[in-house]
Amino acid sequence: MANSHISEQASTALSDKSLCCPLSDTARKIADTFQNLVMVRGFNAVSYGDLAKELGIRTASIHYHFPTKAELGATVLTRYRDNTMNAWQDIDAGDPESNTPEIYKKAYESFMAPIRPVRDMQGVSCLFGVLGATYETLCPNIQGILASFFVEQEVWLARVFKGGRDAGVFHFPGTATSFAKLYTSALQGAMLIKKSTGKPEHFDAVIEQLEGMLFGVGRT
Amino acid sequence: MANSHISEQASTALSDKSLCCPLSDTARKIADTFQNLVMVRGFNAVSYGDLAKELGIRTASIHYHFPTKAELGATVLTRYRDNTMNAWQDIDAGDPESNTPEIYKKAYESFMAPIRPVRDMQGVSCLFGVLGATYETLCPNIQGILASFFVEQEVWLARVFKGGRDAGVFHFPGTATSFAKLYTSALQGAMLIKKSTGKPEHFDAVIEQLEGMLFGVGRT
DNA sequence: GCTTGACTACCTATTAGTAGGTAGATATAG
DNA sequence: CTATATCTACCTACTAATAGGTAGTCAAGC
Numbered sequence: 001m002a003n004s005h006i007s008e009q010a011s012t013a014l015s016d017k018s019l020c021c022p023l024s025d026t027a028r029k030i031a032d033t034f035q036n037l038v039m040v041r042g043f044n045a046v047s048y049g050d051l052a053k054e055l056g057i058r059t060a061s062i063h064y065h066f067p068t069k070a071e072l073g074a075t076v077l078t079r080y081r082d083n084t085m086n087a088w089q090d091i092d093a094g095d096p097e098s099n100t101p102e103i104y105k106k107a108y109e110s111f112m113a114p115i116r117p118v119r120d121m122q123g124v125s126c127l128f129g130v131l132g133a134t135y136e137t138l139c140p141n142i143q144g145i146l147a148s149f150f151v152e153q154e155v156w157l158a159r160v161f162k163g164g165r166d167a168g169v170f171h172f173p174g175t176a177t178s179f180a181k182l183y184t185s186a187l188q189g190a191m192l193i194k195k196s197t198g199k200p201e202h203f204d205a206v207i208e209q210l211e212g213m214l215f216g217v218g219r220t
Numbered sequence: 221m222a223n224s225h226i227s228e229q230a231s232t233a234l235s236d237k238s239l240c241c242p243l244s245d246t247a248r249k250i251a252d253t254f255q256n257l258v259m260v261r262g263f264n265a266v267s268y269g270d271l272a273k274e275l276g277i278r279t280a281s282i283h284y285h286f287p288t289k290a291e292l293g294a295t296v297l298t299r300y301r302d303n304t305m306n307a308w309q310d311i312d313a314g315d316p317e318s319n320t321p322e323i324y325k326k327a328y329e330s331f332m333a334p335i336r337p338v339r340d341m342q343g344v345s346c347l348f349g350v351l352g353a354t355y356e357t358l359c360p361n362i363q364g365i366l367a368s369f370f371v372e373q374e375v376w377l378a379r380v381f382k383g384g385r386d387a388g389v390f391h392f393p394g395t396a397t398s399f400a401k402l403y404t405s406a407l408q409g410a411m412l413i414k415k416s417t418g419k420p421e422h423f424d425a426v427i428e429q430l431e432g433m434l435f436g437v438g439r440t
Numbered sequence: 441g442c443t444t445g446a447c448t449a450c451c452t453a454t455t456a457g458t459a460g461g462t463a464g465a466t467a468t469a470g
Numbered sequence: 471c472t473a474t475a476t477c478t479a480c481c482t483a484c485t486a487a488t489a490g491g492t493a494g495t496c497a498a499g500c
Contacts, residue, residue: 024444024445026445026446040356041354041356041357042262042264042353042354042357044262044264044265044354045264045354045357047488047489047490048489048490048491049488049489049490057445057446057447058446058447058448059489059490059491060446060447060448060449060491060492060493061445061446061447063490063491063492064444064445064446065445067491068490068491069489069490069491123355123356125353128416129353129409129412130353130354131416132353132412132413132415132416133262133345133349133350133352133353133354133412133415134261134262134264134265134350134353134354135343135415135416136260136261136343137261137262137265143416146416147416147417147418150413150416150417151417173429173432173433174428174429174432177425178425178426178428178429179429181410181413181422181425181426181429182406182425182426182429182430184409184413185405185406185407185408185409185410185412185413185422185426186402186405186406186409187405187409188405188408188409188412188413189349189404189405189406189407189408189409189410189412190401190405190409192349192352192353192405192408192409192412193352193370193401193404193405193408195352195353195355196348196351196352196355196363196366196367196370197367197370197371198367202401202405205397205398205401205402206398206401206402206405208394208398209393209394209398209399209401209402210402212393212394213393213433244478244479246479246480267454267455267456268455268456268457269454269455269456277479277480277481278480278481278482279456279457280457280458280459280480280481280482280483281479281480281481283456283457283458284478284479284480285479287457288456288457289456289457441500442499442500443498443499443500444497444498444499444500445496445497445498446495446496446497446498447494447495447496447497448493448494448495448496449492449493449494449495450491450492450493450494451490451491451492451493452489452490452491452492453488453489453490453491454487454488454489454490455486455487455488455489456485456486456487456488457484457485457486457487458483458484458485458486459482459483459484459485460481460482460483460484461480461481461482461483462479462480462481462482463478463479463480463481464477464478464479464480465476465477465478465479466475466476466477466478467474467475467476467477468473468474468475468476469472469473469474469475470471470472470473470474
């Protein structure tokens with residue numbers, strides 16, 4: 001109710017086709033609601049009571065689907081990671097020699113596709129960013145998913161950047177790895193500051209700066 | 221006890237000479253401990269009980285100094301903001317015409333001085349970044365301090381960047397404001413990812429990328 | 441008739457916060 | 471100089487609310 005607009009906004013990212021054992025209808029609703037609330041408030045400020053109120057069921061019913069909060073968190077995080085990684089184009093498809101410049105631009109766009117809409121979601125930032133802020137309070141299982149996501153994201157992005165620079169479509173100083181670190185950091189920070197200041201323009205300006213470099217326009 | 225190493229690490233940033241009515245010895249210890257714990261765990265995961273255990277006093281004694289958690293938070297945040305802003309060199313000092321190129325480099329370094337040591341503080345990131353992640357759960361008072369800090373930081377940094385580029389010591393594409401947005405975002409994100417992955421190298425790489433641009437080395 | 445998915449009713453621990461008291465320092469008035 | 475009052479900084483003991491979680495019940499549907 002209070003946050004139903006967010007459910008709609010982020011619904012596209014909530015399919016669970018990637019999970020080993022797919023969630024039931026109710027379990028998926030619980031996971032969706034939990035994810036949306038966590039992206040706004042953080043893990044520790046979302047309780048089973050909040051979820052129960054939002055969904056119109058009892059907390060015990062939520063425990064039936066997700067015995068512990070840690071399991072609920074791990075489910076949501078795994079699903080989010082898998083969906084995100086599935087969305088990335090596989091730039092290794094086919095012979096590396098046959099990789100056209102366009103494939104790198106397409107890979108980059110598939111990376112940015114789920115990020116751009118966050119611009120207009122009030123109070124929302126990246127799920128992984130929010131959890132990272134309170135990393136030390138999370139259970140080891142969730143910490144592991146979190147840390148590996150950041151690493152995998154950076155590795156994948158560095159590969160795209162490297163291939164794209166070799167193909168002449170991307171431009172940046174230094175190594176592809178350190179430029180990927182800059183990229184992921186800047187995007188995380190931009191979402192965080194946009195959320196705290198309520199200014200979507202901040203988000204625009206950061207992406208413009210990054211893409212200005214990457215596409216090699218406006219360099220002094 | 222558990223986090224005493226952090227108290228030592230961050231102690232330099234905890235002077236309270238800027239507060240209108242200075243804190244008593246005990247109040248300052250409470251504020252210091254609270255700040256250190258929040259920078260690691262976030263606002264919602266630090267309780268009066270945690271503070272009491274850490275300090276060896278009762279929770280009621282903490283309530284004596286800080287009646288509510290919101291007041292404690294506001295005190296710590298105000299002090300942090302004032303100390304940070306006081307650390308920034310005033311680039312408007314003297315005649316604007318007499319501003320040498322060095323003054324901008326010095327201003328930039330005074331900005332970076334408190335940020336660089338975070339590299340080696342395990343599990344720690346910027347106090348404002350951590351709070352920003354759970355912005356919606358904070359009381360309006362604290363939200364206001366938070367949002368204004370991000371804005372003021374960006375405005376100040378943009379002024380330094382603009383002056384420095386005009387003076388020929390800084391280089392960057394686009395407006396000084398949007399480059400300042402990139403800079404603050406990248407630093408926030410770098411601290412967050414460093415914290416979640418436990419890799420200080422990530423922090424190094426991001427700063428190297430940013431300063432490579434700013435100082436105009438290694439451009440492609 | 442067993443599985444599913446919800447329920448009521450509880451439990452224990454922790455949360456922020458309050459009430460009221462006390463030891464010791466300091467100030468003040470007779 | 472002493473009796474009284476006030477203040478500081480802590481204490482014990484409590485509260486109401488919320489936290490995550492458990493045990494056992496019950497109805498519907500394949």
